[in-house]
Amino acid sequence: MMRATNKFCRDFLLYMVGSLIGLAILVTSFPKAAWPQEEATSLISRYKGYEVSTGYYEEYEVKPLEKRPLVGVPGVTRGLFPYSPTGAPVRIRTRLADSHQGIQFYSNLKCKDCHPRETRDIHTVRVNLTCRQCHGNEPIASIQHYYSPMNPIRRHAYICSKCHEGASASFASYIVHAPNPAILSTMESFPILFFAFWFMMILAVGTFAAFLPHTMAWGIRELLMKLENSKGEPKR
C-alpha cells in the first residue's frame, strides 16, 4: 500500500514537473500579449483610463491623477527657490510656457551644464536617449504647463508611447530621472523608494555583516584545527 502510494506520488510529481516545464516552453512560443488600445468599460473602473488621461468624465471635470511623488526642490512647494548656489532666486519653473525663460546666455549652454543629475539615469545612459527626444525642441515648456506634451495628463500619449506602445497615464508616472534613493531628501520627495531602499539595504548589509566574518572565522578555526591534528595527537 505504502509503496503504491509512493509510486503514485512520484509519478504525480514527475507529471507535474514535466507539465510545468512543458507549459514554460509552450509560453515562449505564444505571440506577445496584446491589450486593446481603446478604453474598456467595467464595473470596477468605469472609463478610468480615459478619466486619468484627460481629466474629464463625460462633460465633468474629475481629479486627474492620484497623488504621486514628483521630484522637485526639497522643501519648496511654491514661490521662490534658489535656482543655483550663486544665482538669484527665480520663479518656480514647472508651470512656464518656456521653462528656461530669462536665463542668461541660455543659447550657449548645454542641458547637462545645469542638469547634470538628469543625464545619469537608465534612459540616458543605457538606451542613449538624448534630452530632446523626450523634452522636444525650444522652447521647452515646463512639465506642468497646461499645453506641454510633458504634462502628466498627456505625457503617456505624447512622450512615452513613442517607444512604449500602449503606455497609460499610470505607466507615465514612472520617474525617469529617479532621485538617489539613499539620500535624506528622497525621504521627502519619494518616501516609498527611500524606505524600500533602506529596508533592503539593512537586510543585505545585515546578512553580510553577520555571515562574512562568521564564515571567515569558521574557515580559520577549521584550518587551525587541521594543522593541530596533523602535528600532534588527534583531538575530538
Added chain:
Amino acid sequence: MNPKDKNRISRFTPVQRIFHVGLILSFLTQSSTGLSRLYIETPWGKKMAWIFGGYESCLTIHKYTGIFMLCWFVAHLIHLALKIDWRKFPWSLFGPDSLLPRLEDLGQAIQHTVWILGIDRLIRSDRWGCFKRLDGLLMKITRLPPLNRVNYFKEIDGLLPEIIKPPNFDRWGYWEKFDYWGVFWGIPVLGITGLLLAYPLISTRIIPGWGLNVALWIHRIEAILAMGHVFIIHFFIGHLRPHSFPMDRAMFEGSVDLDATRHERPAWVARLEETGRIESFLVPQASVRRRVIFYIFGYTAITIGFFLLIGGLVNSTSITW
C-alpha cells in the same frame, strides 16, 4: 556488495538534487544576464553581454529564465505539499528532519560561534589564570579549603554552561536553513518585482508607474544580496572551508561520508542509529566518472561565480546606479 563499501550516508533525494541543479543553472544565467545589463556601461559588462547576444537579448534570456525559475519554485512547492506528512500536520513540520527554523538553531548558532572563537578552549586551558585567581580570591574571602586541583577541569566541565559546549548538529545546520529560506524568500521577491518590471504595460494597470522605480531597487538589492551570499558564503561553506575542501559533493552525489558526518552532525547519526534506520541510509560512493562530472560541474559554477563577483566589485564604481 560488500557492506563495508557503504561508507556514505544518504542526505538528498534525486528530486532534491535535480531541483538544486536547475537552481544552479538558472541562477547563474540570471546573474550573468542581469549583471551584463547593469554593467553595460563598462567594457566588462559589454563583453559579457556579447556572449548572450547583446543588451536586448540579455533581457529576453533574463525574462524567460526568470519565468522558468518561478515555475521551478512552484514545482518545489508541489513537491513540498506531496512530502509533508499531512496525517500528523502541523506537528510533522517541527521535527529535526524539517527545514523549519527551531529554537535550537539559534542556540546552536551561538554555540558554534563560541566554538569558532575558541572561547571554550580559553576557559578550559585557563590561559590567563583567571580561574586560578578567582579561586584564590574566593579562598581568601570564604576561608574554605582549595578545590581538588586534580579534578579541577573535570569539575569545570560540569559547571560549563550549555553555551560553551560544542554544538550538537542534527540533520540541518542553521546555515543550511538560512540558505534554504534565503532562496525561498528571494525567488518570490525577485520574481514578483521582475514580473512587474518585465511587463510594465500590464503591471502599471495594477500599480502606479512610480511603483516600478521601487520595484527596480528592490530587485537590484535582493539580487546583489543573493549573488553575494551564494558566491561568497555558500561557496565558501560548500567548497573552500577545510572540512569540505575541495568540494562537498552532497548536493550532487546525494550522500556524504559517514565518518565526517558523525563528526559534524552527531545528533543526526545518533538519532538514526537509535531508531535503527541507519542501514537504510547507507550507500556506496559514486563511480569515478560521475565524481569527475560533479567536480567539473561544481568548479565551473564556482569559476563563473567568482568571475561575476570580482568583475562586479571591480566595476561597481564605474556604472550609473
